Amino acid sequence: MSKFFVDYNKSSQATTILWTHEDIKIEETEPFIDFIRCDFNGEDYKFLYQDEKDFKQLSLDNFAALKGDEEDTFLLCYTADIELDLNQKIDFKKALDFSSNLVEVVLGFKHKSKVLEDCFEEHENRQTELQKG
Secondary structure (H helix, E strand, C coil), X not given: CEEEEEEECCHHHCEEEEECCCCCCHHHCEEEEEEEEEECCCCCEEEEECCCCCCEEEEEEEEEEEECCCCCEXXXXXXXXXXXXXXXXXXXXXXXXXXXXXXXXXXXXXXXXEECCCCEEEEECCCEECEEC
């Protein structure tokens, strides 16, 4: 197992989402890394899912949901440490080689320890480097 780091700490690097939950505000939630995707060959992506134990989230720090330019849009700023064994995820490792270690990290959100389903739409995904930690 190796440790890795992703950095979406600046708004210029942040992913943008459209918050769609009608009853719960994003500020009332706890973010977590739902999955990580990586361009495999220019057409297909390879994925790592936390709920399938493909990786372990060690931390998600400095989270801020900054209001975007459009109504109900938010820029998601944070840093995160994860642990994964790339030797067990050969296709994902190949995708990292193809994409020069660039990944897209997609967050999920919990409210009162329960995972919220369908609470946002991906608006603009930004890639970041999966850095060896």
